[in-house]
Amino acid sequence: MKKLLFSATPLPSRAIDVAWLLFRLHVGLSIADGAGWPKLTNLVALASARMPGPPDWFVQQVAGLGFTFPSAYFWAGAAVYGEFVGGLLIALGLFTRWSGLQLAFQFFVVAFLWYEDPSPITGMYFQQLLFWAFVVITAVGPGRYSLDYWLTRRAAVAAPAPAAEAAVAAPDQRRRPAVMGAAVLAGLLVATISWAGGISSHLLIEPGKQFVLGGGQPGRFKVEARNVGPVPVEFKERPRGGGLFGKATLAPGQRATLSFLPGSAALLLNPSGQTATLNLRISGDTGSLRMDYEANGQK
Known part of the structure; x- marks a missing residue:
């Protein structure tokens, strides 16, 4: 069991191990800070359950994928803690393969089941890049500079096994090209993920509700939106100093690219009686971007 957990x-x-450590730190901390932590800090109170839960917009997205048993809140909460805790574990190199496998499954769902046309080979989706990154981490393991390796070494000293030590001292040379290839792939993934950036989302807005992106962030951000639902959606901008300005109204099937100033918030309003559906890609200053519902008409 210990070998399975801390393999x-x-x-x-050592140069490849250092590169692999940097890759793990980048991917693990990025997913923990960029995906898990914002959802943890935006917990909302559930009136029915009288307990904290994940943001409503995220629960709706999870429910839309069919994860409703025992409840969408359960799966949304598991995904949030999986992103935050799993990302930190990958960065530390603890339970690395388990965390990589869990996050690979999670991002497989997001990358290939969320979109109507995921384009798995040529589609430039941030979620697909993360899925392949976690697949590589699961396959390669944590490497030398990790808590898993330290625990493995400590266990070997406590209960030495000569045959196993001999095998470690003389590794199979045929394995080296595969490991080096994985390291090269990891480097390419780091470069591509860093270049791609941004957030992609399939957003559902309930009838009469208003969804907010941003507000108080130090930099600009851009929203590329496509209305894939049956009703129009209004886009407005609320500047840092107050006020409200109309940006665009997206009819069903329309696309738009909208830019928002530092400190501004994007308001996405569904004034109809049906659920609105948008495919969004948000780029720019997304590190501290707020995403949540607020009362319709709030200034």
């Missing part, structure tokens, strides 16, 4: 072997050279 870790060094990579062919």
Whole structure:
């Protein structure tokens, strides 16, 4: 069981191990800080359950994928803690393969089941890049500079096994090209993820409700939106200093790219009696971007 939980072997050279550590830190901390933490800090009170839960917009997205048993709130909460805790564990190199496998499954759902046309080979979706990153982490393991490796070494010292030590001392040379190839792929993934950036989302807005993006962030951000639902959606901008300005109204099937100033909030209003559906890609200053519902008409 311990081998299954803490399985870790060094990579062919210390330089590759250092590169792998940097890759783990980048991917793990990015997902924990960029995806998990914002949802944890935007917990909302559920009137029916009288307990904290994940944001309503995220619960709706999870429910839209069919994860409703035992409840959409359960799966949304599990996903939030999976992103935050799993990301930190990957950065630390603890339970690395387990965390990588869990996040690979989570981002497989987001990347390939969320979109009507995911384009798995040529589609430039941030979620797809993360899915392949977690697949590589699961396959390669944590490497030398990890808590898993430290625990493995400590267990080996406590109960030495000569045959196992000999196998570690003389690793199979045929394995090196595969490991080096995985390290090269990891480097490419780091570069691509860093370049791609942004957030992609399939957003459902309930009838008569208003969804808010941003507000108080130090930089600009851009929203690329496509209305894939049956009703129009109004886009407005609320500047840092107050006021409200109309930006656009997206009819069903229309696309738009809208830019928002530092500190401004984007208001997405569904004035109809049906649920609105948008495909969004948000780029720019997304690190501290607020995403939540607020009362319709709030200034």
